[in-house]
Amino acid sequence: MKGEFIPVSQTIANRISDMIFLDKKYIPGSKLPNEYDLSAELGVSRASLREAIKILAAKGILIIKRGSGTFVSDSTGENDDIYGIKYLEDKKKLVKHWFEFRLILEPKSARLAAENADGKQVEKICDFSEKITQLIKSGEPFTKEDQQFHALIAEATKNDVIKLTMPSIESAVSDAIQTSSKVGHTEKSNENALLYHPAIARFIKYRDGDGAEMAMRFHILRGLKDLE
Amino acid sequence: MKGEFIPVSQTIANRISDMIFLDKKYIPGSKLPNEYDLSAELGVSRASLREAIKILAAKGILIIKRGSGTFVSDSTGENDDIYGIKYLEDKKKLVKHWFEFRLILEPKSARLAAENADGKQVEKICDFSEKITQLIKSGEPFTKEDQQFHALIAEATKNDVIKLTMPSIESAVSDAIQTSSKVGHTEKSNENALLYHPAIARFIKYRDGDGAEMAMRFHILRGLKDLE
DNA sequence: TTTTAAAATTAGTCATACAACTTTGTATTG
DNA sequence: CAATACAAAGTTGTATGACTAATTTTAAAA
Numbered sequence: 001m002k003g004e005f006i007p008v009s010q011t012i013a014n015r016i017s018d019m020i021f022l023d024k025k026y027i028p029g030s031k032l033p034n035e036y037d038l039s040a041e042l043g044v045s046r047a048s049l050r051e052a053i054k055i056l057a058a059k060g061i062l063i064i065k066r067g068s069g070t071f072v073s074d075s076t077g078e079n080d081d082i083y084g085i086k087y088l089e090d091k092k093k094l095v096k097h098w099f100e101f102r103l104i105l106e107p108k109s110a111r112l113a114a115e116n117a118d119g120k121q122v123e124k125i126c127d128f129s130e131k132i133t134q135l136i137k138s139g140e141p142f143t144k145e146d147q148q149f150h151a152l153i154a155e156a157t158k159n160d161v162i163k164l165t166m167p168s169i170e171s172a173v174s175d176a177i178q179t180s181s182k183v184g185h186t187e188k189s190n191e192n193a194l195l196y197h198p199a200i201a202r203f204i205k206y207r208d209g210d211g212a213e214m215a216m217r218f219h220i221l222r223g224l225k226d227l228e
Numbered sequence: 229m230k231g232e233f234i235p236v237s238q239t240i241a242n243r244i245s246d247m248i249f250l251d252k253k254y255i256p257g258s259k260l261p262n263e264y265d266l267s268a269e270l271g272v273s274r275a276s277l278r279e280a281i282k283i284l285a286a287k288g289i290l291i292i293k294r295g296s297g298t299f300v301s302d303s304t305g306e307n308d309d310i311y312g313i314k315y316l317e318d319k320k321k322l323v324k325h326w327f328e329f330r331l332i333l334e335p336k337s338a339r340l341a342a343e344n345a346d347g348k349q350v351e352k353i354c355d356f357s358e359k360i361t362q363l364i365k366s367g368e369p370f371t372k373e374d375q376q377f378h379a380l381i382a383e384a385t386k387n388d389v390i391k392l393t394m395p396s397i398e399s400a401v402s403d404a405i406q407t408s409s410k411v412g413h414t415e416k417s418n419e420n421a422l423l424y425h426p427a428i429a430r431f432i433k434y435r436d437g438d439g440a441e442m443a444m445r446f447h448i449l450r451g452l453k454d455l456e
Numbered sequence: 457t458t459t460t461a462a463a464a465t466t467a468g469t470c471a472t473a474c475a476a477c478t479t480t481g482t483a484t485t486g
Numbered sequence: 487c488a489a490t491a492c493a494a495a496g497t498t499g500t501a502t503g504a505c506t507a508a509t510t511t512t513a514a515a516a
Contacts (some may be wrong), residue, residue, distance in 0.1 A: 005294060005468095005507095005508075007469090008468075009282060021315030034496075034497055036497085044469085044470085045469060045471070046471085047469070047470065047471085048468085048469060050498085050499090051278060051282045051468095054282045054283050055282050055283070055286040057283075058282075058283040058287055059286055059309070059310060059311065061311065064235075065478085065497090065498080066477055066497075067476075067477035067478035067496080068478050068479070068497065068498080069478095070497090082287055082288065082310065082393070083289065083307075083393070084245060084287070084392075085388065085389060085392055085393075087246070087249030088249070089250075093388070097387045097390070098389055100340075100387050100389070101387065101389045104337075105333065112328075159325045159329065160313065160316050160321070160325050161325045161326055168311075233477080235498085235499065235500090236500070237499085262466055262467080272501085273501040273502070274501085275499095276499085276500060276501080278467085278468090279499095292467070293467080293508095294466075294468065294507080294509075295466055295468095295507075295509030295510075296465085296467080296508080296510065297466065297467080298466090
């Protein structure tokens with residue numbers, strides 16, 4: 001029987017996680033004590049504490065701002081790599097795989113959103129759809145807002161796993177697209193958004209699960225097609 | 229214009245990632261140089277290198293073994309937490325959400341596996357199905373093998389995203405189940421595996437996508453039902 | 457050949473010092 | 487009074503050195 005060894009850095013990472021998610025001692029957006037104080041409080045060296053913080057930052061739980069402090073993430077997950085996925089060689093294949101993945105996940109998410117979204121969430125989704133339309137009409141970039149649109153739908157599913165994973169999926173897809181094709185596919189992307197975002201938003205608004213699933217499916221299929 | 233600051237730890241983490249995934253200087257399973265040598269080679273302090281290693285370990289790219297060395301992961305992802313999902317309060321709800329997520333992803337994965345698996349993969353899947361059957365009949369635990377069974381199917385989809393994410397999904401589900409219910413649900417779990425694993429394996433073997441999707445769907449639905 | 461013990465290898469931890477950046481407060485200037 | 491410039495405090499970043507503890511390897515002993 002081998003007694004499992006757990007490094008202090010990992011132990012401390014777990015304790016900080018517990019303080020955040022269980023004890024709610026630190027809430028999203030709030031600032032942790034500085035490294036000197038926190039390491040003293042936890043009874044470990046600053047080096048070990050820093051390793052723990054790096055672990056949690058890598059997981060998207062903490063955000064480190066040099067010179068000002070370390071903060072609990074608002075979980076607007078910016079993580080665009082897990083398991084080294086983004087390093088896969090064949091970028092074109094990678095984009096295809098990401099779209100295949102989204103094609104499985106997002107239409108069902110749209111359906112769940114149509115079934116479960118509350119009033120505020122419906123409103124936000126519609127707002128963002130319009131906001132993106134405005135941005136496109138004035139010729140501005142809307143990648144960020146597009147990601148948020150999909151993230152809002154994920155949140156409206158009321159499924160925590162979907163809600164928490166979707167942002168980094170969208171982020172990873174964006175990254176994969178950018179690294180795979182130097183060419184901007186803006187025009188086609190504009191059409192796609194203008195056509196399907198309002199439709200998706202409407203279906204969700206009117207609680208039409210079938211419609212939302214279908215619209216999202218077409219939206220993603222179109223996105224995939226436009227990449228060729 | 230704010231010049232973005234990137235810590236050495238992050239820079240080094242990226243460089244090591246590149247050495248692994250781009251240069252293929254270190255392949256899965258191989259051992260990195262020890263911390264003293266590697267830090268010297270990269271021209272940074274050992275402390276900074278260690279932080280970089282912790283980042284990559286947290287992402288599942290490296291595996292640290294005290295006293296023996298640091299290794300490139302075989303990507304049999306053992307990660308059972310991303311974004312602090314496992315810390316969500318309502319464990320029962322969390323398990324439900326994980327199953328909802330699997331119910332979206334895995335039936336389609338089974339279909340893709342049936343369509344894309346090569347001969348070796350089919351063989352492995354069938355082998356594992358039998359292996360699990362044997363384990364159950366001799367009353368031994370099979371959690372690990374169950375996870376591998378699902379991971380093998382994910383691999384057979386030939387979709388890198390599914391392949392790389394599935395192991396930690398299975399791992400997270402296991403963890404969520406364990407923390408939510410103290411009671412062992414072994415008997416029901418045994419029946420479920422004995423009934424559906426061979427069916428899924430057969431459908432994949434005979435390239436029946438519809439059958440594989442359906443069998444997997446029932447398998448997961450049954451798993452969800454057995455938890456109540 | 458097997459067992460045992462010592463040595464080498466390697467990651468883990470701590471303590472300290474200083475550097476670089478951000479924020480805040482204060483004084484100077486127009 | 488407002489705006490700017492500068493100084494000070496607060497905070498994370500980096501480097502170094504020393505020591506601890508787990509593991510593997512080697513060599514000696516049985």
